[in-house]
Amino acid sequence: xxxxxxxxxxxxxxxxxxxxxxxxxxxxxxxxxxxxxxxxxxxxxxxxxxxxxxxxxxxxxxxxxxxxxxxxxxxxxxxxxxxxxxxxxxxxxxxxxxxxxxxxxxxxxxxxxxxxxxxxxxxxxxxxxxxxxxxxxxxxxxxxxxxxxxxxxxxxxxxxxxxxxxxxxxxxxxxxxxxxxxxxxxxxxxxxxxxxxxxxxxxxxxxxxxxxxxxxxxxxxxxxxxxxxxxxxxxxxxxxxxxxxxxxxxxxxxxxxxxxxxxxxxxxxxxxxxxxxxxxxxxxxxxxxxxxxxxxxxxxxxxxxxxxxxxxxxxxxxxxxxxxxxxxxxxxxxxxxxxxxxxxxxxxxxxxxxxxxxxxxxxxxxxxxxxxxxxxxxxxxxxxxxxxxxxxxxxxxxxxxxxxxxxxxxxxxxxxxxxxxxxxxxxxxxxxxxxxxxxxxxxxxxxxxxxxxxxxxxxxxxxxxxxxxxxxxxxxxxxxxxxxxxxxxxxxxxxxxxxxxxxxxxxxxxxxxxxxxxxxxxxxxxxxxxxxxxxxxxxxxxxxxxxxxxxxxxxxxxxxxxxxxxxxxxxxxxxxx
Numbered sequence: 001x002x003x004x005x006x007x008x009x010x011x012x013x014x015x016x017x018x019x020x021x022x023x024x025x026x027x028x029x030x031x032x033x034x035x036x037x038x039x040x041x042x043x044x045x046x047x048x049x050x051x052x053x054x055x056x057x058x059x060x061x062x063x064x065x066x067x068x069x070x071x072x073x074x075x076x077x078x079x080x081x082x083x084x085x086x087x088x089x090x091x092x093x094x095x096x097x098x099x100x101x102x103x104x105x106x107x108x109x110x111x112x113x114x115x116x117x118x119x120x121x122x123x124x125x126x127x128x129x130x131x132x133x134x135x136x137x138x139x140x141x142x143x144x145x146x147x148x149x150x151x152x153x154x155x156x157x158x159x160x161x162x163x164x165x166x167x168x169x170x171x172x173x174x175x176x177x178x179x180x181x182x183x184x185x186x187x188x189x190x191x192x193x194x195x196x197x198x199x200x201x202x203x204x205x206x207x208x209x210x211x212x213x214x215x216x217x218x219x220x221x222x223x224x225x226x227x228x229x230x231x232x233x234x235x236x237x238x239x240x241x242x243x244x245x246x247x248x249x250x251x252x253x254x255x256x257x258x259x260x261x262x263x264x265x266x267x268x269x270x271x272x273x274x275x276x277x278x279x280x281x282x283x284x285x286x287x288x289x290x291x292x293x294x295x296x297x298x299x300x301x302x303x304x305x306x307x308x309x310x311x312x313x314x315x316x317x318x319x320x321x322x323x324x325x326x327x328x329x330x331x332x333x334x335x336x337x338x339x340x341x342x343x344x345x346x347x348x349x350x351x352x353x354x355x356x357x358x359x360x361x362x363x364x365x366x367x368x369x370x371x372x373x374x375x376x377x378x379x380x381x382x383x384x385x386x387x388x389x390x391x392x393x394x395x396x397x398x399x400x401x402x403x404x405x406x407x408x409x410x411x412x413x414x415x416x417x418x419x420x421x422x423x424x425x426x427x428x429x430x431x432x433x434x435x436x437x438x439x440x441x442x443x444x445x446x447x448x449x450x451x452x453x454x455x456x457x458x459x460x461x462x463x464x465x466x467x468x469x470x471x472x473x474x475x476x477x478x479x480x481x482x483x484x485x486x487x488x489x490x491x492x493x494x495x496x497x498x499x500x501x502x503x504x505x506x507x508x509x510x511x512x513x514x515x516x517x518x519x520x521x522x523x524x525x526x527x528x529x530x531x532x533x534x535x536x537x538x539x540x541x542x543x544x545x546x547x548x549x550x551x552x553x554x555x556x557x558x559x560x561x562x563x564x565x566x567x568x569x570x571x572x573x574x575x576x577x
Contacts, residue, residue: 027510028510028511028512028514029510029511029514030499030504030505030506030507030508030509030510030511031505031508031509031510031511031514032499032505032508033489033494033495033496033499033508033509034489035483035484035487035489035495036487036488036489036494036495037487037488038483038484038486038487039142039486039487040486041067041354041357041358041474041482041486042067042068042358042472042473042474045067045068045358046068046069046071050064050069050070050071050072051063051064051065051066051069051473054072056072056073056075056076056085056089057076057080057084057085057086057089058080059075059076059079059080059277059290060290061075061076061289061290062287062289062290062291062301064287064289064473065363065469065473066286066287066358066359066361066473067357067358067359067472067473067474068358068359069287069289069473070170070283070284070286070287070289071092071093071170072289073085073089073090073092073093074093074095074170074171074283075279075289075290076089077089077090077093077095077099077100078100078279078280078281078282078283078290079277079278079279079280079290080102080277081100081101081102081103081112081280082095082096082097082098082099082100082101083097083098083100083101083102083103084102093171094155094156094157094169094170094171095153095154095155095156095171096118096153096154096155096156097156098116098118098154099117099118099153099154099155100115100116100117100118100153100280100281101115101116102114102115102116102280104186106186107184107272109272109273109274109275109276110274110275110276111182111274111275111276111277112185112277113182113184113185113186114185114186114188115181115185115186115187115188115280116187116188116190117153117179117187117188117189117190117280117281118153118154118190118192119151119152119153119154119177119189119190119191119192119201120151120152120153120154120155120192120193120194121149121150121151121152121191121193121194121195121199121263122136122149122150122151122152122159122168122172122194122195123136123147123148123149123195124136124137124138124147124148124149124150124168124172124173124174124262125137125138125145125146125147125148125320126147126319126320127320127323133166134147134166134320135160135166136159136160136166136168136172137166137167137168138167138168138172138173138174138350139167139355140174140345140347140350140351140352140355140451141351141352141353141354141355141451141457141491142355142485142486142487142488142490142491143488143491143492144345144352144451144452144491146310146312146315146316146319146345147261147315147316147319147320148174148261148262148310148315149195149258149261149262149263150172150173150174150175150176150262150263151176151177151191151201151263151265152171152172152173152176152177153171153177153281153283154192155169155171155172157169159172170283170284171283173283173284173350174262174284174308174347174350175262175264175265175284175285175306175308175347175349175350175377176249176262176263176264176265177265177281177282177283177284177285178265178266178267178268178281178282178283178285178304178306179249179265179266179267179268179280179281180268180269180270180278180279180280180281180282180288180292181241181268181269181270181278181280182269182270182271182272182273182276182278182292183241183242183243183244183269183270183271183272184240184241184242184272185240185241186238186239186240187238187239187240187241188236188237188238189201189203189236189237189238189239190234190235190236190237191229191234191235191236191237192234193229193230193231193232193233193234193235194231195231196231196325196328197231197253197325197328197329198228198229198230198231198253199228199229199251199253199258199263200220200221200222200226200228200229200235200251200252200253201220201235201237201249201250201251201252202219202220202221202249202250202251202252202255203219203220203237203239203247203249203267204247204248204249204250204267204417205245205247205248205267205397205398205419206239206241206247206248206249206267206269207239207240207241207242207243207269208237208239208241209238209239210225212236212237212238213238218237218238218239219252220237220251220252221252222252222253228253231325241269243269243398244269244270244271244272244294244398245268245269245395245397245398245399245400245419245421246266246268246373246375246395246397246398246419246420246421247266247267247268247269247397247398247419248264248265248266248267248375248417248419249264249265249266249267250263250264250265251263251264254332254333256338257314257332257333257336257338259377260308260309260310260311260314260315260338260341260379261314261315261319262308264308264377265306266285266304266306266373266375266419268304268373269398270292270294270295271292271294273292273293273294274293275293276292276293276294277290277292278290278292279291279292282304284349284350284359285303285304285305285306285349285350285360286303286304286305286349286359286360287301287302287303287363288301288302288303288304291371295371298369298371298423299369299370299371299423300365300368300369300370301363301370301371302370302371302372302373303362303370303371303372303373304349304373304375305348305349305360305372305373305374305375306348306349306350306374306375306377307346307347307348307374307375307376307377307378307382307384307443307459308347308350308377308378309343309344309345309346309347309377309378309379309380309448310343310344310345310347311338311341311342311343311344311379312344312345312452313336313341313342314332314336314338314341315345318331318332318335318336319332341379343378343379343380343447344451344452344453345451345452345458346378346443346447346448346449346450346451346457346458346459347458347459348360348459348460348461352451352457352458352459353451353456353457353458353459353460353461353485354457354482354485354486356459356460356461357461357462357474357475357482358473360461361461361462361463361464361469361473361475362424362441362461362462362463362464363464363465363466363469364424364426364436364463364464364465364466365426365465365466366426366427366428366433366436366465366466367426367427367428368426369423369424369425369426370423370424370426371421371422371423371424372391372420372421372422372423372424373419373420373421374412374414374419374420374421374422375417375418375419376414376415376416376417376418376419377416377417378416378443379416380416380445381413381414381415381416381445382413382414382443382445382448383411383412383413383414383443383444383445384411384412384414384420384441384442384443384444385410385411385412385441385442385443385444386410386424386439386441386463387439387440387441387463388433388434388435388437388439388463389410389424389425389432389433389434389439389463390408390409390410390431390432391408391409391410391412391422391423391424391425392406392407392408392422392423392425393406393407393408393409393412393420393421393422394406394421394422394423395419395420395421396418396419396420397418397419398419398421406423408431408432411444424463426465436465436466436467436468437465437468438462438463438464438465438468438475438476438477438478439462439463439464440460440461440462440463441460441461441462441463442458442459442460442461443458443459451491452491454490454491454493456485457485457491462475480501481500484497496508496509
């Protein structure tokens with residue numbers, strides 16, 4: 001009985017369905033959105049000679065096939081010290097003459113053991129009282145310029161490329177530079193506060209005494225160690241680290257804002273080896289073009305990977321809210337609430353995709369091993385994933401796990417401030433590597449794929465095998481065109497990323513302003529909409545008629561089903577006659 005009732009109700013409902021539900025017509029055409037000006041993937045940022053392996057003032061510098069490699073003269077200065085290179089080499093840098101001073105081979109093993117490093121504080125994409133637009137600019141992606149505060153090597157000359165170009169000179173950039181010293185070196189880290197707010201340096205995870213020999217605090221925390229370094233003042237941190245590893249340094253003044261603003265960097269203590277000469281600074285992180293003796297014992301190359309993020313409210317609205325430092329301090333410390341913050345920009349070594357392709361590629365060769373040192377400088381946890389590989393974790397927070405505890409996996413979770421040392425192997429066995437090619441790597445927390453919510457962007461970069469790079473260091477990709485990513489319109493949400501996938505722009509935007517005639521009717525002519533002018537009695541009559549027709553058809557169906565056997569028998573008799 002239930003089955004018969006359902007049949008009756010279903011038949012009646014179908015008959016009562018509005019005829020409009022069966023109607024359809026052609027859609028408007030797709031609009032053609034202009035992509036706008038497209039930057040070159042790699043223009044002539046730097047001389048081609050900078051990419052070559054070379055020796056400067058006795059310093060062996062590895063080749064770097066990147067589009068925008070480091071200045072080899074800078075590398076020589078970072079290895080030998082600004083006091084240990086020729087005047088010609090020093091003049092090819094923008095370093096101050098006392099930026100890095102190396103001296104005193106205390107243990108007699110052929111390398112200096114007393115290191116003096118001078119850091120300043122620079123502001124990028126900030127405002128000047130004399131200018132409306134940002135001065136000393138640094139783009140993380142086309143047209144994207146959050147304000148940052150960074151530690152920077154002590155420099156001479158202009159903060160910009162020239163008086164005509166506001167782009168920051170290469171030494172002033174995000175992230176703060178990677179610092180490298182050797183185990184048991186005596187290190188004087190001098191903070192010369194060239195900014196308009198107080199700052200400090202906390203040596204996170206680095207072996208250092210609470211007080212120095214002069215009885216002054218050495219931990220960089222005003223509440224327990226030493227007063228913050230005020231604008232125009234300097235502070236020297238004295239350490240002699242006994243344990244090697246990948247560590248961290250950052251400002252400890254209002255750390256909930258100063259660290260995200262960019263006052264953070266990787267600090268590496270290299271294992272002690274004879275004639276070691278570590279590269280004291282690695283500005284911008286990325287490839288280390290003069291790896292230490294200890295690293296070269298196991299690895300062909302070394303890369304520093306510094307991940308960080310930025311809240312648009314903090315880095316653009318608050319940091320550029322005034323020209324008066326008192327008002328900036330008021331807005332940042334008394335009004336801004338970091339617990340309501342949302343990260344909008346995600347960067348690897350100071351850039352977001354596609355600019356990461358110019359500076360932060362990892363070059364590989366089959367069967368060789370590469371060392372990666374990774375810092376999570378985000379405000380939240382991250383998950384590093386390298387396509388086509390399963391790297392091995394050798395160190396957590398600078399501590400060697402020991403070969404029996406090395407962990408191999410393809411996603412590496414890291415909490416804020418954590419460091420990992422990874423061994424990336426090119427052995428093509430389906431475990432260490434899936435083979436040669438162009439393999440993406442990124443933070444697998446999905447919002448990190450975006451730049452201010454637009455994707456794909458964020459901290460995406462690539463592992464590229466030998467033979468897959470062109471002469472300018474750009475990957476020979478086999479997928480979609482990269483042109484849209486190198487436009488400002490893409491990051492302003494003006495350009496639909498799939499628009500030009502096919503010639504008829506099937507996934508573009510509908511052109512709502514276009515006048516067009518439908519070429520055909522898909523099912524039937526659309527009935528005119530009912531208007532208020534339609535007589536109410538006619539509307540009721542139509543409805544009652546449809547209802548009665550549905551009921552009659554339903555009853556007829558019910559009668560036929562109930563008497564189906566009798567009807568079948570009579571039909572058979574008629575056929576047999």
